[in-house]
Amino acid sequence: MTTKPAPTTVPVHELIAGRWSPRAYSSASISRDHLHAVLEAARWAPSSYNAQPWRFMVFDRSTDEVAFKQAFATLVPFNQDWNAPAPVLIAVTTQTLTSKGEVNRMAAYDAGAAAMSLVLQAHALGLAAHQMGGFDGAAFRTAFSIPDDVDVLSIISLGHYGDVEKLDPVLREREKSVRTRFPLGEIAYSGAWKKAF
């Protein structure tokens, strides 16, 4: 199962409607070119003052299994289960201070935009990518000596689509279920708070 297009109310670009968060991975490794491409896409994200506060840590099971296992161990058990075959994890971090040492209020916003570019590029390449907040941030910081002025925001798993039937029954059902969102009128307002678009 490689596609699960969003049932949008009007047509939107395939890249956006087609990106989703799969959980069935194969164990096939990701090529260096594909890794390069997803990181390059992230690199070209916009950011406040072009500060580019994002920093990505790539954990590739095929090239550094020790580091991969250390990162994998920080995932919560639920995420470890379905990520068992995943070949790559990418930690999304952001520098919270500007070059002048002031708090960058946009640091997380900018890194989130870069993460979205990364997963969209993954989708464009036919790869599966899944962002996760379910990891032990303190354990991750300790394992990789993350500096105090850096926030660890998420871990993205990246891989090739695998066999949905190998997922446990609950996740298999979730994988096949229709993707949902709040109605547009609930998330977009017209000129006044809560005045539905």
Ligand SMILES: Cc1cc2nc3c(=O)[nH]c(=O)nc-3n(C[C@H](O)[C@H](O)[C@H](O)COP(=O)(O)O)c2cc1C
């Ligand atoms: C910041 C962030 C954190 C997430 N954390 C997890 C997670 O820990 N485990 C998980 O299975 N999915 C996680 N997800 C995936 C969401 O559940 C998923 O994006 C949402 O259900 C919408 O589905 P879609 O991406 O297929 O449209 C996360 C997504 C984002 C953006």
